[in-house]
Amino acid sequence: MTLLSRACTAMAAVLTAAACVGSSPGSAAGAPPVPAPTAVSSDGGPAVAPGLTGHRPCPGQPDVTCADLTVPLDRSGAVPGTLKLQAAVVGDADAPRGTLLFLTGGPGQPGVPFVPRIRARLPEALAQYRLVMIDQRGTGGTAIDCPALQKEVGGSDTVAPTAAAVTACAESLGRNRNFYTTADTVADLEDLRRALRVPSWTVDGVSYGTFTAAQYAFQHPQRVRRLVLDSVVPLDGAGVLYEDSLGHSAQVLRTACREQRCGFDPARDLAKVVRRDGNGVGVFNLLVIASIIDPKLDNPRYDILDALHASAGGDRSRLDALVTGFAGSSGETPADFSSGLHAATLCADSRWPWGDASAPVEGRERALKRAVQRIRPADVWPFQRETAGGQGIPRTCLPWPASRPNRPAPGDTLTMPVLLLAGDRDLSTPVEWASQVAAAHPKAELVVLEGAGHSTQSRSDAGARAAQEFLLR
Structure with a gap:
C-alpha cells in the first residue's frame, strides 16, 4: 500500500546483494469512519474556522x-x-x-x-x-x-x-x-x-x-x-491478509514468462521453492516491490523469473540474494516515510480477524491462526496460506496495544x-x-x-x- 521510495532504494540494495554472490548483471465497499468530534476552543466553545x-x-x-x-x-x-x-x-x-x-x-x-x-x-x-x-x-x-x-x-x-x-x-x-x-x-x-x-x-x-x-x-x-x-x-x-495478492502472483509471473518466452512455469517454481525453503514472506515481499518498480519483471539486471527457476532446480544463490536485498533496510528517514505512522494508522483502521483496534492483545494470535486456516489453499497458490498470516501487516498489528478504532x-x-x-x-x-x-x-x-x-x-x-x-x- 506504500508508494515508491522504498522500492527504488531496495532495487539498488538488491543489485549490490546479488553481485556479491556472482549473479548475472542484470515500498470498503464501506462507509465513513465514525466522525471525529468537533474541535473545541480552550474555553469549551466551538473552534474558529482554521486558517x-x-x-x-x-x-x-x-x-x-x-x-x-x-x-x-x-x-x-x-x-x-x-x-x-x-x-x-x-x-x-x-x-x-x-x-x-x-x-x-x-x-x-x-x-x-x-x-x-x-x-x-x-x-x-x-x-x-x-x-x-x-x-x-x-x-x-x-x-x-x-x-x-x-x-x-x-x-x-x-x-x-x-x-x-x-x-x-x-x-x-x-x-x-x-x-x-x-x-x-x-x-x-x-x-x-x-x-x-x-x-x-x-x-x-x-x-x-x-x-x-x-x-x-x-x-x-x-x-x-x-x-x-x-x-x-x-x-x-x-484485505490485511493479502489473499488476493498472493493468488494473483501466479498470473503476474506467468504473463511475464509468456511475454519473455521463458520456457518454464515460474508459478510452479515459486510453489516448489516456498514449500521447500519456508521463505514465502520474503519471496512475496520481493514480488510486491518488483510489481512497483518493474511490473513486467523484465529487467535483466535482477531477473526474478530465472532466479526462481534456478532455485527450484537447486541453485538458491540468486533468489536468496534478491530476497535478502529487497527485505533489507532502505534507509528512509521518518520524514521520508514514517513506519510509526504506518503502524498507528493501519492498526487503528483495518478490519482484523480478532476484531477492531480495541480488541485486547491476548487472543489475537489465536484468532489470526483460525483465519489463516480458513483460507482455501487454492486461493493463495502458488504461496501457502501461512504466508498470509506471516507477512508484515498482521505481524505489525498483533502486538500493537489496544487503541481507539476507526x-x-x-x-x-x-x-x-x-x-x-x-x-x-x-x-x-x-x-x-x-x-x-x-x-x-x-x-x-x-x-x-x-x-x-x-x-x-x-x-x-x-x-x-x-x-x-x-x-x-
Whole structure:
C-alpha cells in the first residue's frame, strides 16, 4: 500500500546483494469512519474556522507556496496539543476547474515533496486546476519517529517487524497513538478545505490515499466534485491478509514468462521453492516491490523469473540474494516515510480477524491462526496460506496495544463520479480490490491498465492519461 521510495532504494540494495554472490548483471465497499468530534476552543466553545499561516516558497520549489495548517491533536479536546501540517498550493484560486487535492499513500508518506512529480505527470489537468498537497498528520514535519521499527521495515507493508520494535513504537507514542486514524486525517482535510475557502474540490488519492479520499467523500459527499482512486485499497479496511495478492502472483509471473518466452512455469517454481525453503514472506515481499518498480519483471539486471527457476532446480544463490536485498533496510528517514505512522494508522483502521483496534492483545494470535486456516489453499497458490498470516501487516498489528478504532460502517455509496485505476500487474493493491469497489458503487468507472503496476498516474503514461481525461470531462 506504500508508494515508491522504498522500492527504488531496495532495487539498488538488491543489485549490490546479488553481485556479491556472482549473479548475472542484470515500498470498503464501506462507509465513513465514525466522525471525529468537533474541535473545541480552550474555553469549551466551538473552534474558529482554521486558517493557513506562514506562507512561503516551498523548499526547492520557488513557484509553489507552502503554508501551515494548525489542527488539534485530539479533536475531543481531552488531550491538549496541536499539530502544524505543511500544505503546498500551486496555481490560482480561480482556476477554471477549481481545486484538486492530491493525496499520497502509505500511510506514512508526506505529500509536499511529491508536488513536482504530480505536476510533471498531470500537466494538462493542472493547467485547469489549482493543485493542493499536504503532509498528513504523522508525516513530514510531524513525522512519528520509531527508530527500531523504521530500521526494520522502512516503508514496507510485507516485511515482518519484531514484536519488540512494534511495542517500543506504541509505548513511545503512549495515548497519542489514538490520534493518527484516518478519521483524524479526514477532519484535517476538511479543515484544509475551509482554510482554502473553497466550497468543494476534486480529490485524487493513490494507494492508501484512496482509502483516505473515499472516507472523506463518504463523510463530506457535498464537498467532492469528482474522485480519482488509483491503486485501490479496500474501502472497508479489509484485505490485511493479502489473499488476493498472493493468488494473483501466479498470473503476474506467468504473463511475464509468456511475454519473455521463458520456457518454464515460474508459478510452479515459486510453489516448489516456498514449500521447500519456508521463505514465502520474503519471496512475496520481493514480488510486491518488483510489481512497483518493474511490473513486467523484465529487467535483466535482477531477473526474478530465472532466479526462481534456478532455485527450484537447486541453485538458491540468486533468489536468496534478491530476497535478502529487497527485505533489507532502505534507509528512509521518518520524514521520508514514517513506519510509526504506518503502524498507528493501519492498526487503528483495518478490519482484523480478532476484531477492531480495541480488541485486547491476548487472543489475537489465536484468532489470526483460525483465519489463516480458513483460507482455501487454492486461493493463495502458488504461496501457502501461512504466508498470509506471516507477512508484515498482521505481524505489525498483533502486538500493537489496544487503541481507539476507526470503524468504517457498511452501507454508504460514493455519489459523485469516480474513476478507479488499477494496474493488472500490481501486487501491492491487486486489481481484484478495485473490481470489488467498482461493483459496489454504481458511479465508479474502472480502468485496468495492461502492463502497469502500482501508482498508475505516477508510473504509467496510460494511467496519467486516463486520469487527466476524467479530470477534464
